[in-house]
Amino acid sequence: MADYYTLLTNAGIAYETACKAAGTPIKLTQISVGDGGGSVYNPAATATALKREVWRGPLNALFQDEKNPSWLLAEVTIPPDVGGWYVREAGLWTDTGILYAIVKYPESFKPVLATSGSGKEFYIRSIFETSNASLVTLLIDDTVVKATRAWVMSYLAEELGKLDGKQSVRVAATTNVVLNGAQQIDGVAVVAGDRVLLPSQTLAKDNGLWVVANGDWQRANDANTSGKVTPGVTVMVEEGTANGDSLWHLTTNAPITLGTTALTFKMLAGRTGIAAGTYKTLTVDEYGRATGGANPQTLAGFGIKDSYTKTEIEGMIANASMLPVGTIVAFPGATPPVGFLELDNSVKSAALYPDLNAYLAGKYNKGDEGAGNFRLPDGRGEFLRGWDHGRGVDVGRAIGSSQVDTLQNITGNFDGYLDITTASGAFSLNNMSISSTPLNQKNAYHGVSFDASKVARTSTETRPRNLAVMWCIKAWNAPINQGNIDIAALAVLAQQASEINQGTAKVATQTQMVEGSDDATIVTPKKLRWGVQIQKATNGYIVFPSWLGGMIIQWGTVNGTIGDQSALYPIAFPNGVFQAVVSMGDKTTGVIAGITLYATASGMTSKTTLTVRSTGTDGQGASSARYIAIGH
Structure with a gap:
């Protein structure tokens, strides 16, 4: 037999047998300690009491051993305000006052502050074996019993492990990780003892919190059972190139069976990969984090579909609000406005006016314009007439063709010998000169002449009342194509100004003015006054x-x-x-x-x-x- 042991008493075995037969639980309530009557002795199963009891109190805990279910562990803590004796024996008592088990305890002194100059709590754990461990019940007064430090720490660890907020991990993996040995994860060399979050395992059931080991990894103590891995588990990540300083949470819903249920961890807050800056458009994830940004330069980049494109707007400007190239407009002045040319039959450069050249397409060319040139129509002194275009009023005309002036024909007849005695308006008497008066048929005139100027304004052409204007043609659209502008005359103004050359010059700095060696800059009045x-x-x-x-x-x-x-x-x-x-x-x-x-x-x-x-x-x-x- 071992030096120190616990054994059931005969009375305890009888009590246990009776409880088993009656189907009632074994109820243990108290533990007592004694000094063995002043010396160490070997307890016997026949004992019904300690040799000399010095203290009795309620049990703190009574539970089955995790590895051996037939073992019972009883614990008690003796408070610091009692003592001054040795502990050499201990006993477990039922609720009916029977000594159920007796313990041979290693001789230990229990001091008390008042007499020993030192005080301490005294912790006793007794282990005994019974075939009916499942029937044993601990009856305690929870207002008196004290918990041991080990029990408290174990209880706290267990309860904290069930909380959704977990202890932070060093890194969070970005890919599948082999669960064995030290390795590089997200730019960090993890070593044995480091906590790691694995959210990207090929088998999602293996996701979770793990502890690195030189061999096989183990799940972290606060996440190694199903009861500790609950929906909403959160964990902070301390380091890492991609996932450092981020917060993750478990989005998998209950029920969860650890090692079987696929676990999904998502980043709740942290780096999203988008660089710091100002963006015109953003991509936002389900947690409100900006995960993408862009600065588009076009309407399409902003996703705007109900607006005109640049090409469409330029087309509308060219063909509507600013008059299209080729439009003929009358101006009551001698100088064409910007964008227009006088219709003077002159020759122009196709390179200088590409839009107008393309529009006229050589229609008015005579063949002597030279390569790269085209000719304008001649609108000087001309009325403009609408093209017939199939109406039948001015048949046979090609658009852009010209006509000379004409007068609609006026015809009439005189028949027989006329005896004309009077004439008026545009008519006058002629062909005979008779002086007798009054005229009679025999003496009448036999001819008349027609002259419209007698009753109307006449000239060398037929025309309506009119206003002299300059006919001009739209040659280019300023916002779109102004053609090639000859800036040779401006080049001289861009050269360095000097006593003989007109041009540009920089303003001298104060240092340049004081040094007096620079002849290519000019001095302002303020700098001239400096130093006087x-x-x-x-x-x-x-x-x-x-x-x-x-x-x-x-x-x-x-x-x-x-x-x-x-x-x-x-x-x-x-x-x-x-x-x-x-x-x-x-x-x-x-x-x-x-x-x-x-x-x-x-x-x-x-x-x-x-x-x-x-x-x-x-x-x-x-x-x-x-x-x-x-x-x-």
Whole structure:
């Protein structure tokens, strides 16, 4: 027999037999511990109580072993506030007070904080074998019993495993994966212990959460039973080229039998493969994610079917709103509008007016136009007449043909000898000259003449009232085909401007202006003013910019009394003084006799101060003198 063991007591076996015969469960409620009367001993099946019981309490748990169903495991936790004795024996008690099993326990001291200086919970697990394990029932007071840490952790793990939200995985596979060994998945080298989501297995029943191993992989603990794999399971993916930082969920509906039911995982949020940017059209999946984008340039690209195409619109513009090429229009001016040519029978270039050339098709050519040219019809001085086109009013005319002017014929007859005594309107008497009056039949005129000008306006042609206009033909459609425009005259304006050439030039930068070496740019007024400084006062200056040499001219007044006198320049000369001229005078006479005034040599070298020397008789000095200094 082993050193430490658990055995059923004779009373316990009798109790078990009676319960089996009556068909009632075996009810265990409490466990007690004892110190063995102060020493270790070997319990016997005949025991009905512990040698010396020191504590009794309710069982925490009583359950069958997973691998051996005939084994029962009993657990209890002794609280930290009791103790101060050794545990050498333990007993399991029925609800009727029978010692069902007795345990020989390894000698262990149970401290208590009050007397031992240390306190701890004391955990006891007892394993015993019974042929009627299925009949054993644990009766506990759940207000007193305490759960062990291991039981709590196991319970939490089991319950958490049933939740839809799962612990994140390192990667999610993009293709079928062999469930064996470390390998590369979605750009990540996974190793033993890594959690992996497999959503694309050839056999969809193998989809799910797996743990990588050096041998065969196993399903993850939180997804290894049907109860833990429920519809709506969600999991985050941590890494991966395509699926990193994404959220997946199980869309398969219940019932689910793990290893049999085909499992479908879909990305709920994450990368869709569409690059970041702004798109005019988007493709959206069932979760509202943009999975495609485009920036079409045409109506067809936008899927618009109830609109005209570019070709159709150009055709309508050419044939309607802007008048088609070949339209003849009258203008009351001497200059044709843009897009039109005068109908003057002139020769034009087919390359310059391809649309009009194609329309006229050489109808008015005479044969002397030359290669690549065509001739316009001549509308000068002409009325335009509608083409008969089968009506029968102007029979035999070809469209575009011309007619000379004519007058519808007027006919009439005179018959026999006429005795005409009077004539009026367009008629006049002629052929006889009789002077006798009054006229009688014998003496009457025998002829008349017709002249329309006597009663109507006449000229060398037949015409209605009219207005002189210029007949022009539409030669091109500006938005579609303006022909070839000769821009040779513009080319000269695009060349570099110079003193003798008209053209274009860039505006100089400030640096170019200051350097003064570029002769191909122009300078604006603002840049011309740059660097110029002027102080308009009795003591003032002009500072020329560096691009004009940087010269400085200053002027002012200085004390003119006898001796050396000094005055500060309005501004300091940065580099030095070239010359300083001093003069003395007063407001009335202008010059004071007997006084010599000049700038001293040392006064000329100072950049900030002018020193002048005045010689003469004391009392002759003036109150002030004037100077001009030039430097840079």
